[in-house]
Amino acid sequence: MGFYADSDLLQMQDIVTYDAPNAQGRGGARHLSAVLPAVSAALGAPVSTRVHADAADLQTALGMPSARSVLVVLVDGLGFWNVVERKGHAPFLRSLLSDSANSRPISSSFPTTTATALSVFGTGTCPGLTGMTGYSQINPATRELAQMIKFTGGLDPLAVQTQPTVFEQLVEAGVRVTTAGLYQFKNSALTQAALRGPKYISGPNAEANALAAAKATHTPGLTYLYIRDADKMGHQYGWRDEHWVSAFETVDEQLRTVVSRAARGTLLIITADHGMISSNPDTRIDIAEHAELREGVDVVGGEPRAVALYAREGASTDEVNALAERWRDFLGSRALVYTKDEAIRAGLYGPGEFMREDVRAYLGDILVLATGDVTIVDSRVQTDMATRLPSVHGSLTKAEVDIPLFMDVL
Numbered sequence: 001m002g003f004y005a006d007s008d009l010l011q012m013q014d015i016v017t018y019d020a021p022n023a024q025g026r027g028g029a030r031h032l033s034a035v036l037p038a039v040s041a042a043l044g045a046p047v048s049t050r051v052h053a054d055a056a057d058l059q060t061a062l063g064m065p066s067a068r069s070v071l072v073v074l075v076d077g078l079g080f081w082n083v084v085e086r087k088g089h090a091p092f093l094r095s096l097l098s099d100s101a102n103s104r105p106i107s108s109s110f111p112t113t114t115a116t117a118l119s120v121f122g123t124g125t126c127p128g129l130t131g132m133t134g135y136s137q138i139n140p141a142t143r144e145l146a147q148m149i150k151f152t153g154g155l156d157p158l159a160v161q162t163q164p165t166v167f168e169q170l171v172e173a174g175v176r177v178t179t180a181g182l183y184q185f186k187n188s189a190l191t192q193a194a195l196r197g198p199k200y201i202s203g204p205n206a207e208a209n210a211l212a213a214a215k216a217t218h219t220p221g222l223t224y225l226y227i228r229d230a231d232k233m234g235h236q237y238g239w240r241d242e243h244w245v246s247a248f249e250t251v252d253e254q255l256r257t258v259v260s261r262a263a264r265g266t267l268l269i270i271t272a273d274h275g276m277i278s279s280n281p282d283t284r285i286d287i288a289e290h291a292e293l294r295e296g297v298d299v300v301g302g303e304p305r306a307v308a309l310y311a312r313e314g315a316s317t318d319e320v321n322a323l324a325e326r327w328r329d330f331l332g333s334r335a336l337v338y339t340k341d342e343a344i345r346a347g348l349y350g351p352g353e354f355m356r357e358d359v360r361a362y363l364g365d366i367l368v369l370a371t372g373d374v375t376i377v378d379s380r381v382q383t384d385m386a387t388r389l390p391s392v393h394g395s396l397t398k399a400e401v402d403i404p405l406f407m408d409v410l
Contacts, residue, residue, distance in 0.1 A: 029061035030106040032117060032403065035072070035271055036166035037124040040175075042066050042267060043222060047169045049124035050354055063101055065409055067267035068220040071213060071258065074121065075251055076114060077231025077393070079275015080105035080402040082239055082248075089245055090252035092259070096270070096406040105402035108274045110348045111135070111306035112393045112400040114231070115148035117273035119194040123163040126350020131160040131359045132193065133349060135303040135394070138310050140361040145301050151189035158192060160362075167197030167224070176221025180213035182206075185226070198224065210254045214261030225258070227251055231276070238390030239276045262410050270406040276391045277399045279304070280373040283334070286387065287378040292330055296323045301364060304375035304387070305394030308364025320365045327368060335376065336369040343367045369395045 028034065033051055038058035040047035042065065046055035059066075087094040096102050109120040109127060111134050119132040127133050132148055139146045139153045146153025151160075167177050177198040185191050186200045201216070203209050206227060213225040229247040230239075237243040259268065287293045287300060296319065302308035309327070311320050320339060328337045338346065340363050344355055348367070370376055377387035393400045 029058045030104070030405075032106060032108050032271065032273070033120045033124050033126060034058045034062070035106075035121060035124075035269065035405065038062050038064050039070050039072060039222060039269065040166060040170055043068075043070055043170070043175060045170055045173045045175050047124070047166050047173075049166070050129055050163065051125045051350065062405070062407075064269075064407060065267060067265060067409065069217045069223070069263055069265065070221075070267045070269065071217050071223045071225065071262060072269045072271070073213075073225045073227065073255065073258070074118075075230055075270065075272050076226070076228040077234050077239075077274060077276050078248075078251070078272040078404065079393075079399055080272075080404045081399050082230075082275050083404055086245060086248055089249050092252050092256045093270075093406070096408055097404075099408070102404070102406045106271070106405045107401050108272075108403050110396060111302065112274035112395065113303060113306065114273050115190060115194075118190065119161055121271075121273065122165045122167065122194040122196075123161070124166050125163050126354055128344075128349040128351070128355035128359055129163050130194070131162070131356065131362060133359065133362045134301060134306060134308055134364075136301045137308060137362040138299055138301060138364075143299065143310075143313065145299055149190055151193070157189040161193035165195060165197050167195060167222075169197075170222060171197050176219055177224070178213075178216040178221070179224045179226070180209045180216065181224075181226045182209065182228070195224070198222075206250075206254060207257065210258050211261060214258045217262040217266045227254060234276045234391040235389050238278055240278060241390070244391075259408075259410055264410060266410045268406075268408045268410055270404060272403040274393045275399045275402060276393050277305075277373060277397060279375050279388075279390060279392050281388065283372065283374045284387070285331075285334070285374065285376045287376065288380045290330065292326055295326075300378045300381065302367075303392070303394045304377050304389070305370045305392050305400070307368040307370075307376045309366040309368065311365040315365070324366050327366065331368070333371060334374045335371055338367045338369075340365050340367070371395070371397070 037055040041055035041059040119130040146155045179198040183202040216223040233244040233247040298312045299310035
């Protein structure tokens, strides 16, 4: 497969083809992994990563201007096409979208989920190097499932994610780097793994964090602001629900507040970790209800749009291949089914040469990528609410993969 074909040729729920994030086009500079390396070049302190060796080339390819102060805002769950469909509710984002330089999306990582995407963003690399391969993945030592937001299941964030972050490298180069975010995320496992390095500031609420970020821009360097409510409301109510629209309007107001208080000449960059689609109760597949899906599967990880199946311990290659065929036969066009080796060869976790050997053990023996509006759940181990989320993400449809890269000099 190639990496992210031109989205204009695809329907919103089509699977987008995928390739390595150091390839040209959407898999090169126009990829979430390229954003912070390009920013480092814009600040005059270019940082190279294992995947992106030339930060200056990324800056040029993205048309990113140089600046003494850069503010990067990541809005969780705010896909490019979510913005496009609801732009009438967001005058500030709509004004940015009207600039031709901001009219094309960039691509997130696989799976399109926060833990994986933030580690790709923070390190400028790929999941094959970060070891953050999904919402949940197996702990090879115990065969226990580990949730990768909070690192439950006995995994150590610093042992899993060993790549230096771009933030760390900028700090080492003498650049001021500040994160403004919620207090509970200051020392969280995900922050330690994916976003370690900056000075962390937090206020009592999202508006206070936005104001703190704006204030930080008055000192040269990099400021990072994380906003989560769009994703939260999407999962709880659905991204087309009035609650999501209200949160989206609030995000737009927060961004306008930041702009009004930030230092003149600051380069503003707005991006996201993934988009969202609406799920369909009629296409929901529960593994618990189908013996042919349960047979031979020891652990079910990942999430409803990107399922990681761990075969019984000691299963042979032939047994894993037979399991994959059984899933393919059952799902048909409702999902793409890969064995672990097929997924690695397809570049789902980044260029094959960057797949850490120890990371292979985190990957499911079989990876299932839902198409259309399908979700694949397991009511034996998931709560009923978790199996019926109204909006979801994780797979490689256009709506989930395409994210904004809005730029403006304030």
